[in-house]
Amino acid sequence: MASRNDVATSPVSGATERADARIEISGLTKRFLTPAGEVFTALQGVSFTVEPGQFCAVVGPTGCGKSTTLSMVSGLDRPSEGSVRVGGREVDGITDGVSFMFQADALLPWKTVLGNVLMGPVFRGVPKQQALARARDWLRRVGLAGFEDRYPHQLSGGMRKRVAMAAALINEPRILIMDEPFGALDVQTKAIMSTELLDLWEQIRPSVVFITHDLDEAVALADRVVVMTSSPGSVKEVFDIDLPRPRGSVQEIRFQPRFIELQHQIWDTLREEVERAYASTAGGKA
């Protein structure tokens, strides 16, 4: 509850116009021209919806176009067919109020921790003093107070992720897009970071699209899990996760019977796709 007050004090329009955080993906198709001149269909008629403030995880085998979907939600890429609508408006150019977290570090190595977190407000033209205060506040929230003047290379992988998280959340986005954000971390750090992410997410409640290979992570974090097929990518099935919130520690939740049940259910659907994708890469394309 205290955290809710935190949000109320910060100057965001936030909770009032949450309807604009609804993501509707309909009939999304993306084709690429390969260097050999052939047309490669990465995505075929992908449709799903993320309700405002919902945490949606997308799982699927390698190369099923998960990342491509995300870049079209953020407006970094254009669909060949179909559309992405955010808050009822079709995405056309960079979507406003979106933050992105990548698997690889997207921190600027030549800026200090503080400088990196400051980027969001500075790019939006927030006055310097106000931006500084907000950046310091966010660094404190992710537990990095006292590290403001370090450069990214002086931090551990987990700390760099925290900086990236603060940098992504400081603009209080209505939509947070995460492309395997914790994929490169070790298992323990990953669990800690996931718990922290849930905590921060509950404070500002953006709609989240979260890509992962890790089914446990998907079930533990999300309200909705979208399973995708291997190439061309399309939606195979959508599961609603009815585990109660706040979920608390990500490590603990794994032992609840309902978690295990859901995990099994989704895995049955996913396994087939994973095996198919594996066969097509391992079996050789002769």
Next chain:
Amino acid sequence: MSTMSTAPVPAVADGTSGSPTAAARSAARRRVAQVWAGRIGLAVFVIGGWQAFTAWGLVDPFFFGQPSGIAKRLVELFQDGTGFGSFYSNIWTTIQEALLGFVVGSLTGVVFGVALGQSRYLADVLGPYIKMVNAIPRIVLGSIFIVAFGIGVTPKILLAAVLVFFIVFFNAFQGVREVDRNILANARVLGASQLQIIRHVVVPSALTWIIASLHSAFGFAIVGALVGEVLGAQSGLGLVIKTAQNNFDPNGVFATMLVISVIVLGAEWLIGKLERRLLSWRPPSPSEAAGL
């Protein structure tokens, strides 16, 4: 690097003052002494050999100079000056030309490099022409500049700038092309304008490449200034060299050469300082410790 890790170290070393650290330190000191002994030995061998061979008459000092003669000539140059003003004013002329050429050349190089690196269209249109111009022996442009702008400082500055431009341009262009795609996408999603992307992402990223090119670029600026002066000038070290050549005075040529190399070393040192300052964010690379 990090203050946290270095601070406690002296305390620990003082407390124990163990033999392992002392041994390591004396080994390091011995190595430094050996390196310096080698360096000085090599200099004595080369310069002494030169002096000895010319003194014994195996090599004719009239054509190849003599270290003692070079030293004497150097003192004369500084004390008596040249037929066209004091030696200092000649040095200043060359430094001025090289420096201005260096600044103009590197600034235009960075601007063009960033612009072409950013715009695929510009790069495709201008690319072949830049390659063509780069293939021309640009030193020859000096003759044209002298015809066009007379024998003042302008043609030397231009020649130095042209030489510097291409080095810096190609590096800046490459640097812009190597910008991390993730970082770029992240900045765009965070709402950066094109100008903000250039300022916060592209230029700092390309700076590693640009600064590396500046080291060799200053050498080329000096070459441009000197060649310009040899082609036609009223003052400058190039003119000193040309006069010495015409007077069959190899010692004068060597003495001026020595002064030029001191200038370039000084500039190199300044650029090194600038580099450490601008690139302080970089992790210390293992090769830097053992580097030249």
